[in-house]
Amino acid sequence: MAELPEFYFRVRENTSSVFRVDTENHYRRIEMHEIAMVNIRNGNIKAHGAHELTADETTAITQWMEARRAPLKRRDLEDIHRTIDHLNETAHWAQSRADDADLEDFTDRLLLAMHDLRSVLVRKKAERVNRDQSR
Numbered sequence: 001m002a003e004l005p006e007f008y009f010r011v012r013e014n015t016s017s018v019f020r021v022d023t024e025n026h027y028r029r030i031e032m033h034e035i036a037m038v039n040i041r042n043g044n045i046k047a048h049g050a051h052e053l054t055a056d057e058t059t060a061i062t063q064w065m066e067a068r069r070a071p072l073k074r075r076d077l078e079d080i081h082r083t084i085d086h087l088n089e090t091a092h093w094a095q096s097r098a099d100d101a102d103l104e105d106f107t108d109r110l111l112l113a114m115h116d117l118r119s120v121l122v123r124k125k126a127e128r129v130n131r132d133q134s135r
Contacts, residue, residue: 007060008032009068014041016068017048018061036061040068 010017019032034048038061045061047053053061090110094103 004030007057007064009038009064011068015039018057018064020057038065040065040072 004021004023006021008019008021016038017034018036018038020035022031022033025031035051035057036048036053037046038044043065045058
């Protein structure tokens with residue numbers, strides 16, 4: 001059997017609980033002791049309970065967070081590409097197969113969401129253009 005890692009990270013949406021894996025105990029069972037809670041987005045690391053993080057633990061957690069950010073960013077971008085595909089499929093469905101009741105059910109919510117997205121994208125585009133022109 002492969003050797004278990006020293007730490008286990010229980011991943012949630014934006015955070016992760018960090019456990020120290022212990023197999024060197026009296027019963028030879030796998031025990032996991034929670035040592036910290038980390039926020040992937042802002043980089044905060046908080047020790048769990050009365051546990052004081054060692055330098056090695058902090059280093060391992062920081063390295064894990066850095067490695068974790070790459071696949072999260074990749075997933076975000078994949079989600080955006082899927083959203084574009086869904087919008088195209090929705091447009092085709094609305095034009096070719098939706099009846100009045102179907103359209104009434106979602107039109108206002110979708111228009112508001114699209115308006116919100118458009119506003120954000122236009123503002124961000126203007127910020128990039130202004131920043132590029134001032135260089």
